Amino acid sequence: MPRRIGIFGGTFDPIHVGHLVTAVNARAALNLDVVELVVANEPWQKVGGRAVTPAADRLALVAAAVHDCEGIEVSDREIRRGGPSFTIDTVREILADEPGAQLALIVGADVIARLSSWRSVAALQALCELVVVNRPGSRLPEGAALAAALAGWRYEVIEVPALEVSSTDLRDRAATGRPLDFLIPEGAIRVIRERGLYALDR
Numbered sequence: 473m474p475r476r477i478g479i480f481g482g483t484f485d486p487i488h489v490g491h492l493v494t495a496v497n498a499r500a501a502l503n504l505d506v507v508e509l510v511v512a513n514e515p516w517q518k519v520g521g522r523a524v525t526p527a528a529d530r531l532a533l534v535a536a537a538v539h540d541c542e543g544i545e546v547s548d549r550e551i552r553r554g555g556p557s558f559t560i561d562t563v564r565e566i567l568a569d570e571p572g573a574q575l576a577l578i579v580g581a582d583v584i585a586r587l588s589s590w591r592s593v594a595a596l597q598a599l600c601e602l603v604v605v606n607r608p609g610s611r612l613p614e615g616a617a618l619a620a621a622l623a624g625w626r627y628e629v630i631e632v633p634a635l636e637v638s639s640t641d642l643r644d645r646a647a648t649g650r651p652l653d654f655l656i657p658e659g660a661i662r663v664i665r666e667r668g669l670y671a672l673d674r
Contacts, residue, residue: 474572478507478603481550481559483515483639485525486646486664487537488656490637494605495544497632498578502603507578508547508566509534512557527551529669536659560592563599575600576628581612584621594624602627607634646670 480495487509495507511531515524524530534546549565550557563575577600579587584604587593602625606612612629613621637655645652647670652661664670 474574475505475570476503476574476576477566477570478502478504478576478578479510479559479562479566479600480507480578481510481512481557481562483512483524484509484530484534485639486530486642486656486669487534487660488637488639488642489654490635492537492541492544492657493635494578494580494632496541498576498603498605498630499543501630502576502628504576505543507544508549509538509544510547510550510562513550513554514556516556516558525669529663529667532663532667533660533669536663537657539659558591560590560596563596567599576603577601578603578605580604581606581610584613587622587625597624597626601625604629606631610634643670 478495478498480498482491484491491509495509498504499507511527511534513527528551531546531548531551538544538546549562553561553565559577563577566575567573577596579602581604590596602622604612604622604627606629612618642652642655646664652664656664
């Protein structure tokens with residue numbers, strides 16, 4: 473039987489418990505064999521903004537965070553590929569490795585408004601199902617409005633617990649020495665401390 477693979481891409485700068493809650497709940501809700509946390513090499517949508525932590529460090533954070541999470545894996549596909557990270561390239565690479573795999577592209581509800589700006593949207597729609605993660609209290613269109621916003625996609629909406637965790641706040645916490653416990657997985661906290669990450673964000 474072909475594997476059912478969840479693709480959850482991101483900058484993960486840093487990874488936090490909200491990311492893991494999303495991955496675990498998506499895997500359970502959709503009966504996925506695995507969810508790949510795909511670490512972006514160059515997140516093209518953030519070009520011109522703040523400096524992004526080097527990809528090798530972000531990969532180390534994710535690897536440490538998920539090492540004992542069943543069915544959740546870190547992927548360095550986009551880092552090995554180099555250059556700007558486009559989801560369509562990742563999807564095609566996975567399908568080349570595993571022809572016939574069933575792919576579920578996991579995104580937050582806030583991403584819906586930006587989907588039209590993604591590269592090769594029509595190809596993505598043909599190759600994978602979209603999984604929209606909603607949180608209690610978040611503003612997701614309903615009924616016909618949601619169908620219109622996601623026209624052309626095969627999609628499913630799942631709800632995960634609302635955890636108000638901000639990567640911006642976490643970088644500031646790391647820089648100023650405030651606690652990261654229970655906000656970032658323990659293994660990733662160790663990597664932050666060992667590598668002195670986010671100290672320049674002060």
